[in-house]
């Protein structure tokens with residue numbers, strides 16, 4: 251596969267996947283998602299690999315979700331057709347491969363983790379964050395939502411009240427605040443982030459691969475029902491995208507103006 255949107259390397263039992271679109275803060279489009287899925291499947295298939303690190307290129311962002319500049323464009327997202335189905339992104343498949351790959355996935359969050367990018371770290375097994383990283387959901391601000399793993403699984407991690415706050419208010423949280431709410435495992439100085447992720451991956455490699463694999467399956471089993479909710483959520487999102495209400499969110503972001511959802515109330 252031609253890796254235009256990600257970097258992928260494998261060294262000494264550790265696979266490292268880097269979302270590589272720094273000009274748009276590592277926002278993803280359809281091909282980014284396809285390449286991420288390809289890389290996770292390669293790491294799954296390679297029996298020498300015992301842990302995967304997911305990170306973002308540059309210092310600004312881990313990932314800021316769907317690329318608003320490509321939304322509605324052919325090959326962007328919200329473009330009907332192909333494997334992406336209704337919203338034009340194989341986001342459900344990506345969530346599934348991160349959850350189901352029988353090896354721990356460590357998110358090394360180097361900057362903004364916002365929107366669909368935030369959901370990616372939520373789904374990873376472990377999160378190590380730079381002390382400069384910022385976290386949050388933005389869907390309701392830009393006419394979108396992840397009513398599957400992005401909300402239901404988040405609530406299991408931080409509790410119902412906090413998860414509702416995160417989604418309803420769309421505020422940003424520091425790495426330390428996220429560590430306190432159990433959403434981040436460890437916070438390190440930004441220049442030590444990649445080394446810290448590497449060290450945790452190396453520690454995992456010293457453990458029994460079968461034990462780790464079965465533990466991951468066990469942790470996953472308790473939240474497996476969210477898969478069905480995710481399918482419903484993506485189906486509803488496909489119907490919501492391209493409505494005037496959803497478009498108002500996208501257009502306000504692209505035009506760098508305040509959003510006005512008042513006309514859709516009442």
Ligand SMILES: CC(C)(COP(=O)(O)OP(=O)(O)OC[C@H]1O[C@@H](n2cnc3c(N)ncnc32)[C@H](O)[C@@H]1OP(=O)(O)O)[C@@H](O)C(=O)NCCC(=O)NCCSC(=O)CCC(=O)c1ccccc1C(=O)O
Pocket residue numbers: 273274275277314315316317318319337341362364365366367369388389392394395396397400487503
């Ligand atoms: C991340 C910000 C808070 C950073 O703010 P700031 O430091 O002020 O920098 P900016 O000047 O805003 O941004 C720098 C540069 O990056 C471009 N950019 C940032 N985000 C995006 C983006 N998402 N798409 C495209 N481009 C982006 C920005 O335009 C600037 O470039 P210029 O050339 O100067 O214009 C802030 O940028 C921010 O809030 N960004 C938007 C975050 C967002 O709303 N993301 C989309 C969330 S919705 C989503 O991800 C849908 C897809 C998805 O994952 C999904 C799938 C299925 C179900 C649900 C979801 C879901 O809703 O999550």
